[in-house]
Amino acid sequence: MEDLEPFLTIAHKLADAARPVVRKYYRTPVAVDVKADDSPVTIADREVERTMREILGAELPDHGILGEEYGRENMDADYVWVLDPIDGTKSFISGKPSFATLIALCHKGKPVLGIIDQAITDERWVGVMGQASTMNGTEISARDCEDLKSATFFTTAPELFRGDAAKAYDAVSTKCRVPMYGVDAYAYGLTALGLADTVVETGMQAYDFCALVPVVEGAGGVMSDWSGNPLTMESAGDVIASGDARCHHDVLVTIKAAMA
Secondary structure, three states: OOOOHHHHHHHHHHHHHHHHHHHHHOOOOOOEEEOOOOOEEEHHHHHHHHHHHHHHHHHOOOOEEEEOOOEEEOOOOOEEEEEEEEEOHHHHHOOOOOOEEEEEEEEOOEEEEEEEEEOOOOEEEEEEOOOOOEEOOEEOOOOOOOOHHHOEEEEOOHHHOOOHHHHHHHHHHHHOOEEEEOOOOHHHHHHHOOOOOEEEEOOOOHHHHOOHHHHHHHOOOEEEEOOOOOOOOOOOOOEEEEOOHHHHHHHHHHHHHHHO
């Protein structure tokens, strides 16, 4: 694998270019379209992704791109950028500053670089494989949490868990100390900062989680699927992130027991 520093420079360039677009449309009466999966999308989502794709096309034309709004391009490349222009569009259109622009670089399917960028609050988390994660240039670390019963637990929304997944959610939310909801990718940034302990999600796509992995793991945390496997671009999308490996193990055990 190549030195990631030049790619980190490009990742910052993408996030810098996304910010003015996000700010232009934030808390304005933008039209909201509904996609085939019933999720909302706005001109801001599309314009941010187009802006980032144009930069990548000019700077790294041999790299692949997977974006939420405009799909796949050159996916056979060793390096693929995974883009979510606005993770948390419902928050964005509601004026709640908990959405984020997510930028990941994957090498042969494995997330090796990630940025969580919140343009309104001027916060940027950066994770690079093998390095300590930072927020606005300052190193960060997750906090100790030995088990789920001591944990502050985040998820986007309880109603997203259906069937057996609902059993898993009920078990985790009942066992944890503090259940919290509705801050999308921001929850993973809070976990990396040591302000939350675990996040459990279901039905995510690669563009929802790839950028989060280097940030959480570079802060000393753990991310996996619900079976404990490392996350790749091909993972099914049932995701756990924890600041402490002991808590992560407890969440895995709790989910397995609930779905048995």
